[in-house]
Amino acid sequence: MKNIHTLGERSLVGMLILMVGAPMVISVYYNIFPPAGAFLSGFLQAAMIYLPIAIAEYFTFVPILGPGGSYLAFVTGNLTNLKIPAAVVAMDQAGVKSGTEEGAVIAQISVAISSMVTIGVVFVGMLMVLPLQPLLSSPVLAPAFDNILPALFGALGAHFFSQHRKLAVVPLLSTVILAALVIYVLKLNFSSIQGVLIPILGVISVVSALYFYRIGWIKKEDIE
Template identity: 25%
Template sequence: MEAIKKNNESVQVISEAKAMDKFHQQAHLWGRIPIWVVMLVSITMPLYLSFVVGYHPGWQPIIAGFLAYAAIMALGWALEPVLYFPTLGISGTYLAFLTGNISNMCLPSAAAAQHAIGAEPGTRKGEITATLAMGAASLVNIAILIPIIFTGSYLLSILPESVYSLFEYVLPAIFGAIVGQFAMRRPLFGAIGIAIAIVVAVFAPPALQNIFVPLIATIAICVWIDSKVSSKEAS
């Protein structure tokens, strides 16, 4: 009976792996198509204004603007997919980079859903959970954005100044909730991340004052501490 049980378990694991492989194949297909479409649509209007209507500003300001923006964001272009992939997975990465709002919508919704059902990032369960959570968050976001797009200016005009000034705290509150959620699991790592973020925000030059520098530093230090603890336990 024990052998039959183990055999059934191995068969189930193999079938799950095959199903996940098929899911990833579909994710690659349907993830790439809309992203390419969005990229083409995004450059259509600038090309139309530049070469059809005749509003091309010249290559010098375009190149200068690109280089100025790249100086700030180039690190993010390289690191964002790598840093977010363990939490989002293959399908979640496609969805997140298609919908945007990764740091203030996709990642928090994925992390909250994984935490709610006990799914570990980097697992099959974690990837499916993240994808479903971001899909739901995107639908809710669209449902809220559509009326706001048409009535947003009016709503903002009637809001008191005291309420309007509170909007600048929304994004820090989201990041604070994420830090608190994960810091409860590993308080030491949470304290290290907060300390590094404060040091970067206060002492680092402006070029390094972005989210990726404290992210990389925190990951490196926490991995080093974890390896030291593991080696001590092993010895």
């Protein structure tokens, strides 16, 4: 476990240096720097959106992925739409639970394989982007591309809701109510504040599960 944290921390530091260092080297070499005011304005606007999402993802996804899978997933990215579904399905098929050593190993393997598959798909897509451009930009297929994530998580949600129906009641109702409140009452773009809603719904799910367990409505066999 100590070796995993050591390697993970070094990998994160190395990737951070590469991501920040590349534009810095280019700016220094060509003596081209963005205006400080414009840079700070753009940075703050992005931070207001992505910082809450990053914090929520850390507290939500690390217990699922374990240490090795978390380091690898946060370095390679695509957590919500690729790494988490891959890890969850892999653990379910292997019959292991998140938060265990077995679950951490399976999650790490699934994240690594999904990363390699992503690289292969991106490489093929790079070669085929021009021949497939008319098809990919077709207005007929636009609704399908816009609903890839809802379809993916809808399928995953239906699978786990059917296995843990009692646990799913409060989180599902809370999600529907919050979505209706945000969209129809507050008139906000739901995707723009999803990073704030993730920890809220996480707390609601945990508290409701503990309450139902204490009053005896949910038993140990319901969550295994």
